[in-house]
Amino acid sequence: MTPERLDATFAALADPTRRAILKRLASGEASVTELAEPFAISQPAISKHLKVLERAGLISRGRDAQRRPRRLEARPLAGATQWLEAYRQYWEHSFQRLDAVLDELKALEAAPPTPRKRRTKR
Amino acid sequence: MKTIGNLTITTPSDREIAMSRDFDAPRRLVFEAYTRPELLKRWLGVFGGWSLDVCEVDLKVGGAIRYVWKGTGGKQMGMSGVIRELVVPERIVSTEQFDDPWYEGDAVGTVLFTEQGGKTTLTMTVLYASKAIRDAVLESPMEQGVAASFDTLAALLAKSA
Numbered sequence: 001m002t003p004e005r006l007d008a009t010f011a012a013l014a015d016p017t018r019r020a021i022l023k024r025l026a027s028g029e030a031s032v033t034e035l036a037e038p039f040a041i042s043q044p045a046i047s048k049h050l051k052v053l054e055r056a057g058l059i060s061r062g063r064d065a066q067r068r069p070r071r072l073e074a075r076p077l078a079g080a081t082q083w084l085e086a087y088r089q090y091w092e093h094s095f096q097r098l099d100a101v102l103d104e105l106k107a108l109e110a111a112p113p114t115p116r117k118r119r120t121k122r
Numbered sequence: 123m124k125t126i127g128n129l130t131i132t133t134p135s136d137r138e139i140a141m142s143r144d145f146d147a148p149r150r151l152v153f154e155a156y157t158r159p160e161l162l163k164r165w166l167g168v169f170g171g172w173s174l175d176v177c178e179v180d181l182k183v184g185g186a187i188r189y190v191w192k193g194t195g196g197k198q199m200g201m202s203g204v205i206r207e208l209v210v211p212e213r214i215v216s217t218e219q220f221d222d223p224w225y226e227g228d229a230v231g232t233v234l235f236t237e238q239g240g241k242t243t244l245t246m247t248v249l250y251a252s253k254a255i256r257d258a259v260l261e262s263p264m265e266q267g268v269a270a271s272f273d274t275l276a277a278l279l280a281k282s283a
Contacts, residue, residue: 014253089170091143094168095129095145097165098152098155102152105147105161106151
């Protein structure tokens with residue numbers, strides 16, 4: 001997935017209405033009228049959101065020429081969620097390792113200093 | 123605010139994400155582990171076959187930071203930055219730009235080290251170029267509600283795969 005594509009996907013996902021639309025489409029394709037129903041916004045406003053989602057490649061139009069149902073396109077979303085999961089894991093794994101490094105540094109400090117030369121017995 | 127394990131995520135402004143994590147060590151040591159290359163190489167992004175191969179930190183204002191990670195199969199990821207502010211061992215502000223950027227413009231990271239009772243809280247705040255990018259980064263499955271909606275989608279992805 002290219003950075004430009006990822007940007008478009010993320011920008012599209014940043015809006016709660018658009019996320020709700022995607023969630024609705026996850027359970028099957030739907031017409032613009034059906035998609036507008038649960039929201040307290042106009043059909044043109046919904047169409048605008050659909051355009052953003054379409055440009056991001058997150059949805060496409062079905063074959064029925066009358067209803068023009070929208071359907072979810074899974075692939076770009078998979079790319080975005082994969083990236084986000086990697087982001088979270090990056091810091092969790094890193095900090096777990098940092099814990100171990102810190103334990104070691106603390107132990108080194110707590111240990112009595114090792115003399116460079118052992119005192120020779122006389 | 124979300125706490126995962128003891129990693130806490132907050133949004134101080136509409137272009138920022140802050141991460142906070144407690145460490146059982148004085149901040150002097152946490153600061154060292156965060157700025158000394160030989161220590162950074164042991165933890166920063168080091169998991170899942172990745173190693174921090176190049177790690178250079180010129181610890182002064184205007185000093186350069188350069189990280190290059192190497193992964194399995196010849197994968198490589200690099201990041202460069204410049205230190206803008208430095209208060210040892212309390213605070214570092216630096217820019218970050220990935221060689222293969224997934225967002226536009228530089229992000230600016232501020233890392234604060236605060237100590238209480240021998241424990242240190244590390245707070246990292248990243249300022250992104252836009253609210254849209256910040257919001258997108260936040261829409262991570264680590265947030266319960268979003269995770270639930272993504273689960274639905276994940277099931278669909280599995281079916282269409």
